[in-house]
Amino acid sequence: MGQTFTRQQCQDMLYQDLVPHANALGCISQPLTDGQRAAFLSFAFNVGEGAFCRSTLVRKANAGDVQGACAELSRWTYAGGKQLPGLVQRRAAERQMCEGGLA
Template structure:
């Protein structure tokens, strides 16, 4: 990973999100169709991906870092209450997967901003569908994000 991007992730406090996101997304350097038919590459990147494209490992790592920075930016913009590092990591992973608009307009964020941390974390398992199809990988991912989110919540 580009050292300056890695440093930005550390400064942003989301370096812990890299293994979480990368572990659930997996690395595929050649564009493929995800389970619901969206062209995808690298660590789950969809923006601008066209079938037939290939990416170097460095390109994939840089896309991951840049998209994580965008995801944590959305968390910072939409969440008005303090978050611990585990919550920030869980929500950054979540935003990376569902997108900023879905996150910012969600019941999860309304509960979070009302101070209902446990209620917000418990919203995560509701997000296991893509185009109406429940995906086993999303069930596992949301369970891990929820567990991380609830760490330190009283």
């Protein structure tokens, strides 16, 4: 509390936090676009590698249903049994990024 950081320091800290979660993308055996990769990394960062790898999202992606996998993001908007506006917004942004490369 009370600490301040430069933009570069914040980006460096975020990168250091994201790198370990990139391993979760190894649960998906299908090729991904950059947008899908970024969306799924953001999601895995938020829910954890275990929940990510056990998710229906991953099962759909591995079955070749990437569009269905992207749609699964919209289901993960609850915490403590309540739908949270922040999670609704985050998942909408991830889904938009995920679907950006789909025809």
